[in-house]
Amino acid sequence: MDNHLAIKIVLDGFKRSLKSASKLLNELPENDLLQEIVPTKNSGHYLLGHLIAVHDNMLPLLGLRDSLYPELMEVFIKKPDKSGLLKPSIAQLKQQWEEVHQLLVTHLESLTDEQWFEKHTAVSDEDFATEPHRNRLNVVLSRSNHLSYHIGQISLLRK
């Protein structure tokens, strides 16, 4: 039971962060989201795309299914904000945000307790034998922190 509880705590935390991120993104006018958080640094636009790309990539990383928008990885993970690559519009990204998270959360909610403690796909069997913490639970926890980090930044665009 405690085991189950620990999973619930981590998953609930991630879902809570996603929810407050969605709220923030819906409150921010599109024009504000397009701005750099501070001069010369990432824009809200880039960070929005970055979070979608990272979370979409959790689908294959956790062995759940293929990612929905693999093309976002080039623009929002491999390249920095001012790469010159064309970004999807804010409206399109907001739609992808909803889609990716609905799918991701549904998949995460269907995992059994055992599956949460299985290795993720970027770890070899050999490494997992000596590093048993490199499992799905750890990935979700680490992505929660990553999400909070960037949401703290996007929140600065609020007037």
Next chain:
Amino acid sequence: MDNHLAIKIVLDGFKRSLKSASKLLNELPENDLLQEIVPTKNSGHYLLGHLIAVHDNMLPLLGLRDSLYPELMEVFIKKPDKSGLLKPSIAQLKQQWEEVHQLLVTHLESLTDEQWFEKHTAVSDEDFATEPHRNRLNVVLSRSNHLSYHIGQISLLRK
């Protein structure tokens, strides 16, 4: 074993975030830390004190011991940045940062698996009976996200 592993994952995540926060704080010149992250918003100075105050308060909240610097709560939690209240210097806060975290991590590392799943001190027995996730593990997880949120902001002070 999986239970133990879940605790290790949450605690290691918190320790990793603290470590990278310490690195950032040590790299930032004092003059930069004194600046507002963006005009009219919190300064690095305030956020540093805020994080110390919140983490210091985890000691009593988790039933570990009294907090070391309860006076920080007034300046950095109850009041906003521009309250007019005198803030301790950056040098003093950096020393308190080290002290509070060394003590907190030592206490957290000494908790048994059972103790991690016990309720924290701000929950009544009645509430805990129906909300068993309001335990120490949940507090540390939620403080990890809170830390990441503000570290994402402080990181914007890097030139």
